[in-house]
Amino acid sequence: MSSAPVLAALRSAVWQLLAGPDRAAVVVPNRATRIGIWFGLAVLSLIDLVQLAGGGGDDQLVVTLLALAHAGAVGLALRLPLTGWRVSFVTTAVSPLLVSTAAVPGPTSTLVLHLGTLFLLAVTVPPAVAALAVAAALLGGAGWALAAGTPGAIVGIAAAPVLVAGLGAALRSLRGTATRLAEAERDTAAEQARRAVLEERTRIARELHDVVAHHLSAIAVRAESAPHRVPSAAPAAAEFTTIAGAARDALADMRRLLGVLRADDPDRPGAPLPTVDGIAGLVVGLRGSGMAVELEVAGTPRPVPGDVGLAAFRVAQEALSNAARHATGAAVSVRVRWLPDAVRVQVHNGAGEDAGSGGGTGLLGMRERVAAVGGFLVAGPGPDGYTVDATLPTGDRG
Template sequence: MSSENPGGAGETFRLLTRPIAWPAAALVTGRADPPLPDDRPWPGWLGWTRRFRLDRVPYGLATQVLDVLVAVATLLGTYSLLQNQTAKTEPYAPHWYLFACSFALAVPLALRQRHPVGAFRVSAFAMLVTTTHGWMVDSPKDLPYVPGGVFVLILVLYTLAARSPRGVTIGAGLALWVAAFLLDQQNPAGPAVVIVLPLLAGSLVRQRHLAYRELVERDEAAQRELAEQERRHRDTEAVLKERQRIARELHDVVAHHMSMIAIQAEAAPYTVPEVPDKIRSDLKEIRATALDALTEMRRILGVLRSEDGMERAPQPGLERLDTLLSGTHGSGLSLHTKVVGDLDEVPQGVSITAYRILQEALSNAMRHAPGSRVDVELIQKEGILLLSVINGPPSGAQSTISPPGSGHGLVGMRERAAMLNGGLTAKATPEGGFAVTATLPLKPRA
């Protein structure tokens, strides 16, 4: 027969095997969290250490050194105690063996920061060995445990619970309580309290740390998302503003050509008196269509002009290249210009775009590389206008890193080139400067 609820059976099996799996994890298979960094900040309750300049030492290193010093003191005290206790017992235990037991009891304290699970295993094994020898049975309180080993085990249990998963912590407590019950059946409650208290304290510290880390991660994720949204908003706003500006500039260009069409369509019948009536009617229709299109364009673009108060003057083009370059000379840049081809043949729309790209690239050079050499090149050939602005590092410096900014200038330049079906690249040069190159078709693609 097939099982009707295999998931429920599997869960039941896991519940039944947990009392075995947990101690196995603590004694054999379990692992703790990665070691904490040495340079972690000092806790607030240790603020008094600043008076002695102890906070200059990394907190992780300071705690490790303290653990080693306490471990050495525990080793010496335990060795002396075992010598006194074993002198009363038979058979006599050699000194090297007593020192080895004392070392095994003390060394977990020096290991607990980086290897809490391993330190617990060594400490539990050492306590088991020394307790079964019965060296402490005639102690003043008739306790079978070595005091130094108990002290170390308590600190190790706290670190284990603060740095290990829940299963390892519970398994360590169960394994120790069973061992304590077997070794001292007359007083099982005392060891249980000694075991539970450090494990409970460490677990509370771990839960608090995990909750704080989750809160920090959520806050960082929210900050990253907010920054990403702000960046997308800035980029979108930059693109929209640039498109509005391009639209206004193209309005000036198209309006001029539409006006010329209307004027030529109106004047054509008067230049040739023998024009047939059909052609006169077609020319009149062409003029009316051109005027309607011009009126509609002005109405739409007029909204953009009135909202932000942009100037109504025609936008500058390459006919004002000399004025732009002369103004750049006055800023301290070492400007070198090369022009190939007839720029007068460049259409007005392309001319405006090229002028704006040059203007933005030169402005970036003035801001980020003052006093540098700037090479400006314009090549008009085969129906394409090639434009490049290359600047070196600032004068007297090997390289420069531009200060962080929104990047709206580059976004605007790319948007302008894309509106003409062209391309633009902007990247750093190996010499530490910056290069802006643009390819602008003079005629729209079919």
């Protein structure tokens, strides 16, 4: 019972080596290397032709065809490793039968070309299939050595295929490891990006709580005081009381939600959330640290929704932080433009030691914040540095 899986695996390997389908593969991906290989094959083909014709009494057409087949098999193995090895094995095996060469089991060039197909095969197929190809080469070589009465050549014949196939299998293993590492790095990067987005959305939700809570509190207060402030609203006092109660219930739910979001956050902000006006304070702070920052405000400032003001401040804060980290010594300009229905925040840094945005989670966070309020953001390098440009609507977003 225990030998059944081994026999099944052996049968599968034998079938794959001798008759299995051959899938196209790019064994040598580098174009320059492939050109070098083809040049080497042309040289070896000429050497093989000379060595095969060394007897002088053979049919020159047969000799030429054999030399071309030996070299062509290696070229074929660059795309179809199994097919190339099969062609090489058959032509190498029959060569001593067709030409009168004194070498056993054939000329050196012929053996080198066959070892080339064996190496390309070992790089692409499972080790069991490569081991069978090695065994076939050993049996064929040993048979010719014994038939020629030179058993001492068996040792040399045995060493070369084993070494070449071993190198090919090692390269296959290294390639597999490199591929798995690259995939793992891609998965890790994707997971980190996803986690960064989720964390940023959580931070946005924490900060927006105060904005929403303020609006709900205002609704509750105005609903409760409406019957006293507006005499004509006295008949609807019960309706206003219901509205105020619903607003307070929503406010309580918001507080419970915030408690969940802040369960693992020891740094709970207690100060009022910043808005567009806070950008000037950022600039002043950076100037105090020795950074050359220019601030320009165009248009007439006006009150904006709390989430819009917070998003504008955070975009400027993150962009200035990136400029300080990645463009050390470069001049930085901040422009706040008040448009009829939007506020536009632009942060540009010149080329410093490593001018750029950093390419980390900061840009993801900026995009999330701007998208959350219905705006859009453009960020990227230019000929003279890096620019972050965010436009945030200030009107009714429905």
